[in-house]
Amino acid sequence: MASLLSLHCVAYLRISGFHLRTAALGINKRNYSSKKEFSTEYLSQSEGPSMHYQNSLPRLPIPKLEDTVRRYLAAQRPLLDDEQFRTTEKIAHDFQNGVGKQLQEELVAQDNNNTHTSYISGPWMDMFLFERKSLVLINPFLLLNPDPKTEYNDQLVRATNVVCSAVRFMKTLQTGLQEPKVFHLNPAKSDTNCFESFIRSVPSSLSQPLDMSQYFRLFNSTRIPKRGRDELFTAEKARHLLVMRKGHMYVFDIVDRDGNLVKPAEIQSHLKFILCDPTPAAAFPLGVLTSENRDVWAGLRDKLIAAGNAEDLRIVDSALFCLSLDDESMRDNIHISHNMLHGDGCNRWWDKSFTVILTKDGQAAINFEHSWVDGLPIHSFQKEIFKDTTEQPLVHPGSAAAAVDSASAVRRLQFHLDSELENGIKKAKENFDSIVSTLTIDLLEFKKGGKAQLKKSKLSPDAIAQLAFQMGFLRQYGQTVPTHEACSTAAFRHGRIDTIQSTTIHTKRCSHAFVYQPGQHSVKQLQTMLSECSNYHRQLIKETAMGQGFICHLLALQQLANSKSEFLHSFYTDQAYTAFNLPIIDTSTLNSEVMMLGCFAPFVYDGFTVGYNVFDDRIFCSVTSFLTRNVHEFVQCVHKSLEDIFSVLEGKTLT
Structure with a gap:
């Protein structure tokens, strides 16, 4: 049913007379050791458990x-x-x-x-995962507003702050402090701080919550190509970020062994190292394969594994998310739209649950794979990231990057390619160019x-x-x-x-x-x-x-x-x-x-x-x-x- 693949980027509950707003939710709520830890590690401090309402949601x-x-x-x-x-x-x-x-x-x-x-959950997922078309035709993008403080739109500064805020969002979600979605029949009375404080004691049967079952695939997730039907993969314990630039793939940890955010100045240093890498653009950019017909890509992925690339593919698949750093500045909104929707096909990994794209002039967008998610989780994530990076950024223009050995901390993935795989990449790029040229x-x-x-x-x-x-x-x-x-x-x-x-x-x-x-x-x-x-x-x-x-x-x-x-x-x-x-x-x-x-x-x-x-x-x-x-x-x-x-x-x- 092809029409259902037109899922909309910012789907929201649209019941006449209802007001949608963010309230409070929790998964395994933890105690905070200090206000300092809270402000550094988390985006918010929920008054009630994240999944307070989940079990009481009515069935579709x-x-x-x-x-x-x-x-x-x-x-x-x-x-x-x-x-x-x-x-x-x-x-x-x-x-x-x-x-x-x-x-x-x-x-x-x-x-x-x-x-x-729900009766539709399985058929809906199958509808996506059985689809063989290129994900370039299916993945939407959402463009963030520029930071109102223009100096914070520097590519390195904004990229560092977005990465830090994304980790803070993830930790807030995983520790049960993320706010849920709740309907307010009378916003003037219930859409208040008092209501949020009271929400812990409100019986779930009296609330109007939204489903949050999709959130667990936001991080560490990837769509894996398989012949006939793709699969979704999630590796919750991985701690690294996937960064793409000039068609190359880099990885480094953004969460330490104790589960805490790596120091922002260190993340800034690692991203600066990548942005300054003089390595020429990849002759055979592997990411373009993810834009192929899904059966074609599945066959090429099997060949990649057979050629000894299984471990590096696992690293790509398990990354928290993908950050694409583009070397091009944007001319206007139409140019931005083309870049965020498809770009040149070489600096994306379309299979990742989501990719944050940051251009040379600091334009930021989220391009997301659609099988696992509708618009609500992405919209919530986007809203929180924008709020955090603009109201309490962790790095600033002129901030000194940490004096750390980024050359040792950052690894550029090296894939073994034979002539068949190189030809597959060339053909994928030709097919990609043919699609987007029209x-x-x-x-x-x-x-x-x-x-x-x-x-x-x-x-x-x-x-x-x-x-x-x-x-x-x-x-x-x-x-x-x-x-x-x-x-x-x-x-x-x-x-x-x-x-x-x-x-x-x-x-x-x-x-x-x-x-x-x-x-x-x-x-x-x-x-x-x-x-x-x-x-x-x-x-x-x-x-x-x-x-x-x-x-x-x-x-x-x-x-x-x-x-x-x-x-x-x-x-x-x-x-x-x-x-x-x-x-x-x-x-x-x-x-x-x-x-x-x-x-x-x-x-x-x-x-x-x-x-x-x-x-x-x-x-x-x-x-x-x-x-x-x-x-x-x-x-x-x-x-x-x-x-x-x-x-x-x-x-x-x-x-």
């Missing part, structure tokens, strides 16, 4: 099959003509009353026997209105953004197409992401009215259409966030049928179903105060991806596409659509 419900089929058909209606819809409707009802009914019973029974997890990126910044005006008009900002994307595509191509938006189900144990089909009969009618018939409708009529789109979108978000979405449910039923080696019902081979799950517009909300931008590559070659943020007074979008679509024209059409929408809200007549 399996929707009724008839509800899923009804929602699926409603989502298909604006995409099909009458004859196509009648065919799809007949197939869907036949599935519901026949094979689907049996699969539903088996899925419910299976779920009842696995109460420790990838285009453009940015949109609409400055004539935003969240404040939309809320004043009692409209959902997210619904209006989604409408503008569909309206823009209609204006450009004259079509109504599948538009997908991710929605977190993290309120449930081992919840992941479900997908909202934001193209509806309401958005189709409204888009046609604005694009083709503006003079045939009064301002009041257009405003009413906007309100109908908004209300229906709110309903979709609420249903999906509460575990009543239909795409994950259909995926689980499909994988259950596949596991039985049975012929798939015509429901899953219906052309309408296939097209539905290849979204032409794939969207992600990037709602963060510490993030400049973020994006991901289109999963389909004739599609757009849109990473967007609706601010109080403006709307910002990062759009990607391959050359099969004109991204620049699409951005212009979306901008025009937003202009028309806000003009109508201001009472102006469209002509």
Whole structure:
């Protein structure tokens, strides 16, 4: 189900009327020896145990099959003509009353026997790990804002502070002091320091927490390529950092034998040593192999092991995380986006759970592998790192690096390559260049209105953004197409992401009215259409966030049928179903105060991806596409659509 690979970089729980905020959580809480140790080793001091809520999380419900089929058909209606819809409707009802009914019973029974997890956790992970496409097309990136103190954006200074803060985050998490995610139904009363102090005694059954089961793979984890299906590997006791520069790989310890952060001045010395290494760029950069088709990479990795590289690969796989130091400065946000999304392919290890990328001018981003995680843990990590590095940095401009023997502490990995492996690297680079040469990126910044005006008009900002994307595509191509938006189900144990089909009969009618018939409708009529789109979108978000979405449910039923080696019902081979799950517009909300931008590559070659943020007074979008679509024209059409929408809200007549 390809559409579900469009997981969004900053997925957050989106239940109407709920406020998401960070509260307090703990795993094996430890005592602190002193305030000094706390300030050096940890990011925060939780008042309550990290996993206080985890066992009380409700289980993700399996929707009724008839509800899923009804929602699926409603989502298909604006995409099909009458004859196509009648065919799809007949197939869907036949599935519901026949094979689907049996699969539903088996899925419910299976779920009842696995109460420790959710019914979608396994199928969701399989969906990623069975995928054979290059991770360059799947890994998203999130760009951190620059440090407000410009002198701290020096590459060495910022890299050192980010590494130190990342270790502090890890120690805070592992010792049970990391704050959990909690819903506040009334933020004015509960989103307070008093509530946080009280949280230890609050019965978990009375709270509204978010699942945190993904966090354990944040550090020391890697996706290992295997033929057919990849595997996830975690080595919790490793203490070293993987650093990449000019295609070379370096390692050194950032945690000492007692589990404490290595002195920041020593980390600074080691990173300075790497940045000053005069070794020319790698002739055969091994990292580019991780951008290959997964089966191809699996075969080449086996050859690497056979050539005597097993131990160095283990070192790479077990590293806390990867830090990529790029020698290039960035020209503008489009240049930044290309660099953080793919770069030249030589200075990345796409398989690592996450990579911090730092350019020569101090631009910092997190590029992450998506099988193990949704946006919440990465967003939490990013937010904490930015806060820590900007508010209490451990090294400063002009700080002297420690007088230590970095030449002995830092090891540059040397891999044994034969002619077959060298040819494999050359071919991987050719394939990488072929992929990214057709990838285009453009940015949109609409400055004539935003969240404040939309809320004043009692409209959902997210619904209006989604409408503008569909309206823009209609204006450009004259079509109504599948538009997908991710929605977190993290309120449930081992919840992941479900997908909202934001193209509806309401958005189709409204888009046609604005694009083709503006003079045939009064301002009041257009405003009413906007309100109908908004209300229906709110309903979709609420249903999906509460575990009543239909795409994950259909995926689980499909994988259950596949596991039985049975012929798939015509429901899953219906052309309408296939097209539905290849979204032409794939969207992600990037709602963060510490993030400049973020994006991901289109999963389909004739599609757009849109990473967007609706601010109080403006709307910002990062759009990607391959050359099969004109991204620049699409951005212009979306901008025009937003202009028309806000003009109508201001009472102006469209002509």
